Amino acid sequence: MSKVQSLRAFATISYWADDVEAAKTWYAELLGIVPYFERSGPDGRLAYAEFRLGDYQQELGIIDRRFAPVQAAAGPGGVIMYWHVDDIHAMLQKLKEMGAAEYEPLIPRGDSGFVTASVVDPFGNVLGIMYNPHYADVWEQQQKGVIAHDHR
Structure with a gap:
């Protein structure tokens, strides 16, 4: 068995939102920080916001639900x-x-x-x-x- 770990740490978790701006504001209030990175979609609306947080600066990304995988569940779960x-x-x-x-x-x-x-x-x-x-x-x-x- 190899001593090299294939899954070393969680790097980014992605959450989906219909209104990325509202989700960004909610998470900024919860976390007490603002996103370090944002990107607009082709229509000019905010499509992605990313926070770095925690002891190891893991990433929490909020993505416009329009860009979710086709198979993504519509409600909470998984x-x-x-x-x-x-x-x-x-x-x-x-x-x-x-x-x-x-x-x-x-x-x-x-x-x-x-x-x-x-x-x-x-x-x-x-x-x-x-x-x-x-x-x-x-x-x-x-x-x-x-x-x-x-x-x-």
């Missing part, structure tokens, strides 16, 4: 990508206050501290949040220099 959050209760409350609908309630995953929840944003995308003690531990160890981040 894979849930969970963002680590330090206070899952507070984040879930904030998301609901901002108009997101609960998709999956808070669920403790075993007895080791993992907790997940998910919402549907006002644009129809599933947004997963998670308190992940493994993530928190690895991040803390990296900050202390105990373990190095592998940049192969």
